[in-house]
Amino acid sequence: MYKEVAGMYIRSTKRKQQALQTKNKIFDTAHAMFKERGFYNVTVEEIAEAAGISVGSLYHHFKNKYALLTAWHDRLDEEYMKHYEEVLQDPEFAHAEAPVIIKEMLLWIQDVCVNYGHEYISVVYGQMMSNVEFANIMADPERTYYKIFSELMARGQEEGSIRKDISVEQLVHDLTLVSHGCMMDWAVEKSTATMREFSNIPLSCYLRGISA
Known part of the structure; x- marks a missing residue:
């Protein structure tokens, strides 16, 4: 039982870390693009593609641009x-x-x-x-x-x-x-x-x- 709970905790922690890494990647990618091309000239789809994720994943972390x-x-x-x-x-x-x-x-x-x-x-x-x-x-x-x-x-x-x-x-x-x-x-x-x-x-x- 202890091993099962510990394993669930480790998997949960790993998922949270991965989610944070993805969110930071989206943020860094988007703002690099905003700086280079301007806020209005960058679409959500382009941000997702540049970050190497799906548009759905981006919307999971940010509801809009x-x-x-x-x-x-x-x-x-x-x-x-x-x-x-x-x-x-x-x-x-x-x-x-x-x-x-x-x-x-x-x-x-x-x-x-x-x-x-x-x-x-x-x-x-x-x-x-x-x-x-x-x-x-x-x-x-x-x-x-x-x-x-x-x-x-x-x-x-x-x-x-x-x-x-x-x-x-x-x-x-x-x-x-x-x-x-x-x-x-x-x-x-x-x-x-x-x-x-x-x-x-x-x-x-x-x-x-x-x-x-």
């Missing part, structure tokens, strides 16, 4: 936390005040977000405006993105580098407005500037405005 946008932001949140931990351990930022770290984090995050180009950013924000479910996911205060900046804003207030007359929630909300505005305009203008160059001045002005 737009579901890959949600998965993209799940992956991004993992990267955000990884970079945040690296920044906190970086000697360059060891004695930096919160606004300095906030600026570094936001500029880095924007660089990562625009990696797939102007069209992809337009697709993401278009979905946020037309799909309530997706918008709620993006604006979820439990997202790693919001947790990171809430922690930094609170740290800034505690150390005296950020104004205390504005709530942490409002500060993060306004910071996100600045970030979204910069990325949307960057996409609309099809700017040839790097994202850091494009948003450096608006972000710096915002941070000066909330300085204690």
Whole structure:
């Protein structure tokens, strides 16, 4: 009986691992194609063929092509936390005040977000405006993105580098407005500037405005 249960557990674990590998393969294949050809120029059938799976298998993991946008932001949140931990351990930022770290984090995050180009950013924000479910996911205060900046804003207030007359929630909300505005305009203008160059001045002005 024990061997039977153990065998079932091993087979179940193996199936889960295989399913995760397939899902990651679909994700990586799709986003490589989006980056090369553009989101609208890639079909589900082409993604499935490139990933070496059936269309049915793809739909088992992602209900449609737009579901890959949600998965993209799940992956991004993992990267955000990884970079945040690296920044906190970086000697360059060891004695930096919160606004300095906030600026570094936001500029880095924007660089990562625009990696797939102007069209992809337009697709993401278009979905946020037309799909309530997706918008709620993006604006979820439990997202790693919001947790990171809430922690930094609170740290800034505690150390005296950020104004205390504005709530942490409002500060993060306004910071996100600045970030979204910069990325949307960057996409609309099809700017040839790097994202850091494009948003450096608006972000710096915002941070000066909330300085204690």
